[in-house]
Amino acid sequence: MDFYTKLNYAKLSKILKIKDLAALLNKEYDTVRMAIKRKSLSDYEKRIISDKFFTQDKRTTFSLRFSEALSEKGLTAYELSKLTNISQSTISFYKSGRNVPKSSNLTKIAQILEVDKHWLETGEGNMHMDFDIEHIRTQLGFSLESFAKLLKINVDELRDYSNGKPIPDNIRTMLLKYVWGTGIRINPYIPLTDSTSTIYKNSLEYENNIESILSVRIVRAPMFSKYLKGYREPTFFEGLPTIEFSITKRTIEDTFLCFEAPDESMNGGLINDAPIGAEMLCKKVSVQFLKFNLNNRYGFVIVLDNTILHKDVLDFDELTGDIRCGSRTGLPQHSDFTINDKDVNEIWCVIKRTF
DSSP: OOHHHHHHHHHHTTSOOHHHHHHHHTOOHHHHHHHHHTTOOOHHHHHHHHHHHOOOOHHHHHHHHHHHHHHHHTOOHHHHHHHHTOOHHHHHHHHHTSOOOOHHHHHHHHHHHTBOHHHHHHSOSOSBOOOOHHHHHHHHTOOHHHHHHHTTSOHHHHHHHHTTOOOOHHHHHHHHHHHTTTOOOSOTTSOOOHHHHHHHHHHHOOOTTOOEEEEEEEEOGGGHHHHHHHTTSGGGGGGSOEEEEEESOOOTTOOEEEEEOOSSTTOSSSTTOOOTTOEEEEEEEOGGGGGTOOSOTTOEEEEOSSOEEEEEEEEEOTTTOEEEEEOSSOOGGGOOEEEEGGGOOEEEEEEEEEO
């Protein structure tokens, strides 16, 4: 793991913050933040940071690997807690480097995150379990030719990987992108423990191609200010009206909500755009979901402290947390802008809309 990758996961796991680095280097916050974003820290500065934060302490090095695996899988600490039956506070201790898991918990975590247990514990060997690329292809329903095209390789290369040739990192990344959220496992022959198998199946597998009616609460644009004040209280939602959508894919753990499009900034006149007043069915996702899903068809609803946005996410810098947002009208009043993940309270992926 190179220096900037370590720095990224140390930031995600809250082992350090940019303000800590600014104080350590005796520089302004924005100066350090931009140096990290541009990967322009001097060798001297990197050595100071490494000596201070990246020691060989077992808890610190585990938390970096754990945060990396958690981020790649696109799960939050809460979601992992539900899947493993390990308390959320314990998961948070692992992530912050305050503690390391006992063997039984390590096994559960490695299986859900689909990483090698020995790597997770020690940092030795390969991060990922062996991918069963043929299993992934058949579960996704692709022919050899179409799957090879999707992965930007030829059919002979795909056959080689199916027959055991080591899969390069860029192909692994694409495979993780396409199986994320589908319930498809990267290797069906690696067993889950009895205590986690039922949780995994019930919470992650999709009911594919079974159309059902979903009744969800809707937040109209005039209610946005009240939502910002009350969404953390479960009783707030009891007063909201409901709306029905027909869907064919969902998981038991999915959280849905409908938002009304607040303005015309995402209406460029194309088929996937949303005019003001459009009713948008949204699924709640984590910030790390953006890592592999920037170009969502209908955009994202982003909840900040003082406003609710409906925007495209054009870029996400994991290292600095910067999220570049854009609109679809092309008008100067709807120009691109940047927010930071530390200011984001919720992110909702728009999966369907009506108007």
